Amino acid sequence: MNSLEIPETCGVLLLPDTVLFPHGGMPLHIFEPRYQEMINDALEGNCMFCVGNLLGDDSNDPDRCTAPVGTIGLIRASREAKNGTSNLLLHGVFRVYFEGWLDDKSYPHAKIRPILDTTLAADEEVEYLGRLRRAINRTLSSFPSEVNEQVNATLDKAGDSATCSDAVAQQFIHDPNDRQRLLETPEVRKRIDFLIKFLKKAGPSV
Numbered sequence: 001m002n003s004l005e006i007p008e009t010c011g012v013l014l015l016p017d018t019v020l021f022p023h024g025g026m027p028l029h030i031f032e033p034r035y036q037e038m039i040n041d042a043l044e045g046n047c048m049f050c051v052g053n054l055l056g057d058d059s060n061d062p063d064r065c066t067a068p069v070g071t072i073g074l075i076r077a078s079r080e081a082k083n084g085t086s087n088l089l090l091h092g093v094f095r096v097y098f099e100g101w102l103d104d105k106s107y108p109h110a111k112i113r114p115i116l117d118t119t120l121a122a123d124e125e126v127e128y129l130g131r132l133r134r135a136i137n138r139t140l141s142s143f144p145s146e147v148n149e150q151v152n153a154t155l156d157k158a159g160d161s162a163t164c165s166d167a168v169a170q171q172f173i174h175d176p177n178d179r180q181r182l183l184e185t186p187e188v189r190k191r192i193d194f195l196i197k198f199l200k201k202a203g204p205s206v
Contacts (some may be wrong), residue, residue, distance in 0.1 A: 011038040011049040012108040019179035020051040024170035030086040038107040047075040117162040135199040165191040
């Protein structure tokens with residue numbers, strides 16, 4: 001994902017109580033004409049658009065009703081139906097800050113700025129990854145062994161602590177307020193501390 005060039009402006013799909021994390025996947029059914037246009041523009045360009053969390057009830061005023069941080073994603077698959085609607089899979093790429101909303105498109109269109117994760121020293125990386133893994137294994141202790149193996153395989157593939165924290169958040173955190181809070185937290189330490197506390201509190205029934 002590091003080789004992808006993040007554009008300066010991008011279309012934004014605004015959905016209530018919806019947060020996509022980097023490296024997470026989101027299936028979408030696109031039916032509104034303005035968003036159909038956005039998808040067509042994306043497919044003709046860099047195949048990217050953002051997901052923004054709609055906090056109010058008026059998607060025509062994104063400056064007032066949208067959370068300040070969203071995720072830019074890459075279209076991994078797209079199938080258009082005869083009626084013009086589309087089913088697609090969006091893969092989260094990067095946290096972005098919505099710096100300003102433009103009025104040059106029929107769909108929400110924003111100037112965006114990528115948000116960089118903080119980095120951990122090598123010894124901290126090992127420590128935080130170990131703590132997160134132990135918390136997950138405790139939480140999944142009552143689940144079938146294949147579930148634990150699948151989750152740990154996902155973390156093995158993710159690799160670093162920043163990516164792992166987003167993978168865990170995408171899988172385990174369901175409250176939209178908690179998801180938005182984690183999305184707006186670039187500090188990896190704070191993200192993992194939050195996730196460990198959540199997993200301990202949730203216990204095996206998460």
